Amino acid sequence: MDKIEIFENERATGYDKFVETWIPKYHYFLDILPKLLSGIEQKKLLVVGCGTGNEIQRFIQITEPCEVTGVDPSPEMMNQAKERFKDCNNVTLIEGLLSELDIKKKYNVAILSLVLHFFDDNGDKLNLLKDIAERLVSGSTFVIFDITGNKQQMKQNLNVLKCLLPVDLDVEQVNNRLNRIENELFAVSEERLSELLQEAGFQEPFRFFQSSIYMGWLTKKK
Numbered sequence: 001m002d003k004i005e006i007f008e009n010e011r012a013t014g015y016d017k018f019v020e021t022w023i024p025k026y027h028y029f030l031d032i033l034p035k036l037l038s039g040i041e042q043k044k045l046l047v048v049g050c051g052t053g054n055e056i057q058r059f060i061q062i063t064e065p066c067e068v069t070g071v072d073p074s075p076e077m078m079n080q081a082k083e084r085f086k087d088c089n090n091v092t093l094i095e096g097l098l099s100e101l102d103i104k105k106k107y108n109v110a111i112l113s114l115v116l117h118f119f120d121d122n123g124d125k126l127n128l129l130k131d132i133a134e135r136l137v138s139g140s141t142f143v144i145f146d147i148t149g150n151k152q153q154m155k156q157n158l159n160v161l162k163c164l165l166p167v168d169l170d171v172e173q174v175n176n177r178l179n180r181i182e183n184e185l186f187a188v189s190e191e192r193l194s195e196l197l198q199e200a201g202f203q204e205p206f207r208f209f210q211s212s213i214y215m216g217w218l219t220k221k222k
């Protein structure tokens with residue numbers, strides 16, 4: 001049974017503002033993706049848990065050939081993405097689970113941004129990573145952006161995050177959110193992420209980006 005974290009109502013309509021507020025430098029991270037992946041010819045890009053399409057947006061205007069497929073199970077997030085890319089003929093959006101995508105269709109790049117922390121490390125994280133690996137050709141590039149760190153790193157970097165947040169946020173709201181990140185979401189340590197990726201069929205990843213608790217990772221499918 002696939003784990004699903006459905007985004008609906010205010011969580012969906014307010015999503016883009018939410019990431020803008022709570023993830024310092026997320027825009028910068030997204031903006032560098034096309035450059036980072038520019039060496040890959042004939043890109044067939046799979047965006048897993050694409051939500052409103054923040055990653056996809058960065059690839060619709062690039063000059064190199066690029067076909068983008070976004071998959072997400074939340075109808076309200078998908079509807080925003082569908083509206084955003086209605087005129088883009090190189091973007092395919094699929095409302096549903098990754099595990100439902102035709103296994104015969106292969107991609108050479110995948111992005112998984114802000115999804116893994118909803119998955120417990122009880123097999124759910126590994127299954128998601130395996131589902132991605134199965135849909136990639138050997139040598140494909142895989143980019144992950146997520147909450148990363150062991151308990152001590154998380155404590156320290158949550159303090160950093162607190163300093164970077166907009167000053168006009170409600171203090172109680174900030175504390176509740178930081179508490180949820182620390183105690184309810186499933187951050188992964190750097191070591192464990194590496195283990196999970198290698199077990200799923202990827203090479204050892206390397207970190208190329210960090211903003212407080214959020215880290216960007218690059219790896220390749222073996």
Ligand SMILES: C[S@@+](CC[C@H](N)C(=O)[O-])C[C@H]1O[C@@H](n2cnc3c(N)ncnc32)[C@H](O)[C@@H]1O
Pocket residue numbers: 002003004005006007019048049050051052053054055071072073074077097098112113114115
């Ligand atoms: C925090 S949003 C990230 C959206 C987008 N990737 C971004 O960076 O802005 C998490 C997304 O993961 C989606 N999601 C939840 N369960 C999922 C699953 N099993 N497979 C793929 N996506 C899932 C949610 O519907 C939601 O749109």
